[in-house]
Amino acid sequence: MQKYLLRRAFFALGTLIGVSLIIFVVLRILPGDPLVAILGVEGHAKMAPADREALMRDLGLSDSLPVQYARWMRDIAVGELGKSFFRGDTVRDLILHRGPLSGEIAILALIISWLVGLPVGILSAIRPNGWADAVARSLSVLFIAVPGFWLGLLIVLALLFWFGYKAPIIIVQLWEDPWQNFQLVIGPAAVLGLAQGAYIARMARSCLLEVIREDYVRTARAKGTVERSVVLRHALPNALLPVITISGVLLGFVLGGSVAVEQAFGVPGLGRALVVAIVERDIVVVQNLVLLYAAIFVLVNVLVDMSYAWLDPRIRYQ
């Protein structure tokens, strides 16, 4: 087990180094001048080339690429993560301030996806091709097909024009005012959770259908075990493995989707900060946030792999 974990940690580190290299290079070869955002259109137009070069030097963008990359790695190692090109705020502060909100949205979305997806999947599987199955399958296709940001916009507009309601316009942390905080996160979490719930429902249905036909399930029924127990105690645990696997992958989609959905709901989380940083060409912020998202994605997948052994004793790591 220890060996396995070390191997996984080694691969995870390799993945993250690869991601960091890709982000680093891509951000530097993309066209676009960050000085336009810093100085404004007029200021940029009036700046002398020599002053422009001096400013690029101050921002650390005139150094060679290996030097810039090494500096970034050093910043990560000491936990500083560098400073935004704008306003001088540190990326660490940005993550500490906005991260909890995005984290809440992701966790809540995951919970919603399980709370909605699993019962719907079970319902579809125990009465396959019935009306409940048809409704569940249609809804799951609908939620998979509808883009989250569009649904988000519709919800925001409907709440505004029908009820004159809008969620808080600035960050309210859970520990400051739980009710205000809930109003901020529930919209994006519901939109993301329902879309992921649709995947989980489909996966749970197909896995359960397969397991229900297994001999040991038939045996349980033959022994007179009640149907609820057959499904929940005998079939479901064995059908859950692929669902857990897909949940790990889906968390990646939740993180990716949160960028657009936070924007649609006007929630000032990390996803929105990433969008603004991309528009401003704030390279330091973009590279750190993308790497953070990648690190979370990798970590969750490692945790999912580890959970296999716990859920299925037949699985032993060599």
Added chain:
Amino acid sequence: MADPVASNPRKSTVTRRSFLKTIGAAGAAVGTAPAFLRSTAEAQETPFRDPAAKRGGTLRYGVHTAPAHFDVHQSGTVANIGAQSPMYDTLLRRDPRDGQTIIPDLAFKWDVSPDGKKYTFHLRKGVKFHDGADFTAQDVKATYERIVRPPKGVVIPRSSLFTAVGEIVVLDPHRIEFRLTEPRPRAFMLGAFASGWNIIVRKKTLDDNQGNLRQIMNYPGTGPFRHVSRKDKEVWIMERNPNYWNKGLPYVDKLEVYHMPPFSPELGAAFLSGKLDYARLMDPVSWRKAKEMPGVSAAAFNQSVVQAVFFNQKKNKALQDARVRRALHLALDKHVLVDVVKDTAPMQIGGMVYPFHEASTPKAELEKRLGYQRDPKAQIQEAKKLMQAAGYGQGLKNLDFLVREANTFKLWAVAIQAMLKEHLNVECNLRVVQISQWFEEAAAGNFDLAISAIVSSLMDPSDYFEAWYGKNGPQNYSSWTNEQFHSLARNIEREVDDNKRKTMIRQAEDILESDPPLIPVSYEQIYDAWYNRVRGQNPKTYFGIYDVVRWDQVWMAQA
């Protein structure tokens, strides 16, 4: 010698009525002088107190995204001035009641020498910065030395307003003189001193930071509000300055400035749901909705931005021909273009000079001209003739059309592409890029046609003729030159007689129409809305959003 208009040393606290009376008397004395020059500037306190005003309350104001840095002087965006200016004062200012009249601020009086080459400002005594330091003429000198001649690595878009300023001399701790190398129109110079951008900062602040305040969030001002806290990209909170020199002001105890993207549904939703008291730069759909709401007021006013198509004359031979450029200008139906974006951003048509400037061709007259008519048939016929005469009767192929990433520009680009194809058989390939890339590509000349927006600080043409149309103008993306125009522009800059100047500006307009440096697609407007509990501000006669931005005169009816 003192300017007879602004030399009365009598000090008094004036009421609104007496101030208006004074303006009237002074106005009669100066005859044809523009309204904003008639201020006698004798008051120790600025004259816009509302006797009905109540103290207290919080004003929640939504305006623009967060600033990219904190240096107001170096900025060109309302992201800075919208959030930060309540903490600062200027030498002179525009009266918040009309947004036009120039009134005293940190200078309670000013004199202009008869030859127009000396501007002497008499500064208020007893004014303190938020850190407790005394305000003196040394602070004004340090501020303006920086604006006029920015230190290395500092770019100040307003430096060009003060090119005629030679020396800045401190006469005593509360008197300062600006000596010009040659006279400039008085309205232009006073407008420059009253610009909301030119906030007064401490000499020590500038010295301590080597003249660069980009990363200094809370540098002390003398303004009506003091910094309390800031959450990046969310909100900037300020409190009433209890030691403000203008006694009794500001009226509100707390000012919360929320950063929200301009023309965005997010800003509209925040206002319509009552989470903001006042919203600036609203999108047209939300603004129209707000106008229909009971208990809400709304105003549309002019802004210092022109949306334009540029021609790359260095790269494309055909575009070097003035007839081709004029043909492209005439082929565009400006009224349709304004209509195309009516749900995205508020726009109005205009020529090569701000259409709302007193010297420009009046709108009714402009709409009779080819290029601006409601029925475009005649101008399209003329455009075809011009293309024929220039040898391009068959049209042009494969023009690279650089489009700045924004909803308005994308909508316009598609419409312009269709109009040029339909009327002149000019084929364009659209290339949409982010703003930062647009300026890089435009500066490098990687385009045939390009669409974007350019701005100025003042409405006066002398502010932007050089920047937009000058030989090496920083916003002359067309690389356009016309010796006749450049010479005329230089003379306009120096001409102090208003009537002569107006005639010259009209001549300049004619040159720009026949040899277009750009196509003026439209001029931006600003949509504001506020709940009626917000009193003391109505921006309908304002020019732009850079001068009346301090909120000291605003009060809350339900405070």
